[in-house]
Amino acid sequence: MPEMLIRGGRILDPSQGIDQVDDLWIADDQIAGLGPPAVSRHQNSTQPIVVDATGCIVSPGFVDLHCHLRDPGFEEKETIATGTRAAARGGFTTVCCMANTNPPIDSRAVVEYVQRTAHVTGVVRVLPVAAITRHMAGQELVEMGELAQAGVVAFSDDGRAVGSSRIMRYALEYSKMVDRPIAPHCEDRDLVSDGVMNEGPVATRLGLKGWPATGEEIEIARDILLAELTGGRLHLCHVTTAGGVELVRRAKEKGIRVTAEAMPHHLTLTDEWVAGKRWDGRSAEPYDTNTKVNPPLRAEADRRALVAGLRDGTIDCIATDHAPHTLVDKQCEYDFAAFGLSVFETALGALLRLVQAGDLDLPTLVSRLTVDPARAYRLPYGTLRPGAAADVAIFDPSAEWVVDPSQFASRGRNTPLAGQTLRGRVLVTIAGGRIVHLADDRRLAQTPSVREHVR
Ligand SMILES: [Zn+2]
Numbered sequence: 152m153p154e155m156l157i158r159g160g161r162i163l164d165p166s167q168g169i170d171q172v173d174d175l176w177i178a179d180d181q182i183a184g185l186g187p188p189a190v191s192r193h194q195n196s197t198q199p200i201v202v203d204a205t206g207c208i209v210s211p212g213f214v215d216l217h218c219h220l221r222d223p224g225f226e227e228k229e230t231i232a233t234g235t236r237a238a239a240r241g242g243f244t245t246v247c248c249m250a251n252t253n254p255p256i257d258s259r260a261v262v263e264y265v266q267r268t269a270h271v272t273g274v275v276r277v278l279p280v281a282a283i284t285r286h287m288a289g290q291e292l293v294e295m296g297e298l299a300q301a302g303v304v305a306f307s308d309d310g311r312a313v314g315s316s317r318i319m320r321y322a323l324e325y326s327k328m329v330d331r332p333i334a335p336h337c338e339d340r341d342l343v344s345d346g347v348m349n350e351g352p353v354a355t356r357l358g359l360k361g362w363p364a365t366g367e368e369i370e371i372a373r374d375i376l377l378a379e380l381t382g383g384r385l386h387l388c389h390v391t392t393a394g395g396v397e398l399v400r401r402a403k404e405k406g407i408r409v410t411a412e413a414m415p416h417h418l419t420l421t422d423e424w425v426a427g428k429r430w431d432g433r434s435a436e437p438y439d440t441n442t443k444v445n446p447p448l449r450a451e452a453d454r455r456a457l458v459a460g461l462r463d464g465t466i467d468c469i470a471t472d473h474a475p476h477t478l479v480d481k482q483c484e485y486d487f488a489a490f491g492l493s494v495f496e497t498a499l500g501a502l503l504r505l506v507q508a509g510d511l512d513l514p515t516l517v518s519r520l521t522v523d524p525a526r527a528y529r530l531p532y533g534t535l536r537p538g539a540a541a542d543v544a545i546f547d548p549s550a551e552w553v554v555d556p557s558q559f560a561s562r563g564r565n566t567p568l569a570g571q572t573l574r575g576r577v578l579v580t581i582a583g584g585r586i587v588h589l590a591d592d593r594r595l596a597q598t599p600s601v602r603e604h605v606r
Pocket of ligand 1: 310
């Protein structure tokens with residue numbers, strides 16, 4: 152592989168506090184450095200591949216701590232091949248895939264299946280998350296030591312809550328020994344029951360059963376208390392409510408070991424979208440099942456609190472909860488539709504709305520997508536430090552495009568953003584030194600040598 156030169160972009164690397172227009176060099180699948188080429192880089196190497204990044208942001212590849220690749224068992228929804236291609240299109244170069252596959256990721260054999268399949272068919276780095284309990288049944292812990300040794304980065308029964316406080320306590324105790332976080336999906340099943348959207352005036356108006364904010368906050372509070380009791384490592388999946396943000400803020404003030412993530416849809420959409428609200432002002436039909444997600448889209452006050460929490464670091468990072476489904480899973484009545492959205496390919500464009508609205512600055516947004524998630528799981532990624540894996544996202548923050556799910560690399564076309572115009576588009580994604588995504592863009596057409604190197 153020849154060297155690569157990413158020329159003239161705005162290099163934004165919060166891990167090193169870098170924000171400057173410069174050249175970025177890649178050699179031997181690693182970040183080589185910034186600036187004019189060192190003499191040594193010229194020796195015994197062919198002409199570098201040049202990527203023109205003028206007018207673009209050059210950032211570390213994004214790190215996603217929470218996605219569903221559906222493989223093994225639900226390949227009609229997504230495979231590791233299609234899911235990682237979708238991730239690459241979104242600028243993600245490291246993705247942690249959740250355990251609710253079939254069979255679930257609760258044994259060494261399934262961990263190895265995911266790792267092997269990702270190695271052969273995947274285009275970005277895939278790090279499996281193991282279940283907390285065997286068969287995700289909530290009864291008995293998995294072999295956490297063995298699974299940590301096999302390479303899982305966290306433990307989560309995501310998709311289901313761990314109802315038993317006793318099991319959660321044990322999991323957090325063991326998290327210290329295996330040095331991996333426990334990442335609960337916080338949902339009091341008894342209280343949430345068959346709720347399908349946020350409990351509140353919109354649900355009442357639409358006649359849909361409510362999923363109350365308190366149903367999430369009860370378990371956040373419980374798990375924070377258990378983290379305090381045990382000293383274990385807690386990472387809260389998809390926080391969505393103002394009360395949840397406040398609980399995390401207080402826990403951090405007390406020095407409890409907790410990190411938390413928020414999702415692009417909860418940061419940018421509200422329960423009014425179930426009633427048909429859209430950004431472009433043209434309202435859609437109500438009851439669009441592509442707005443159905445767990446936890447649900449919340450009220451505007453929750454959304455604002457979540458953004459404020461992201462801004463001040465209470466919420467450590469952004470994760471996608473990319474949850475692809477088939478058309479059949481969604482083409483039914485709202486009550487019966489599957490929960491989940493296809494997120495990889497729209498995440499950045501949606502999140503940039505926060506920057507465009509002045510609610511978040513760009514370096515903070517990039518930080519929450521790169522070094523901050525990496526720190527939460529102690530991964531050596533999300534940085535452009537020399538010697539780090541050459542994971543890079545190059546995006547044009549002002550390029551406008553219309554979301555067309557039929558063009559997704561993901562098998563999941565389940566997004567409420569269909570037809571919406573987003574400003575901000577990933578043009579090039581480099582994972583481990585390989586170009587894994589290259590958008591159709593005239594600037595890149597001028598450097599035809601690049602196209603030959605797309606994996
Ligand atoms: Zn979940």
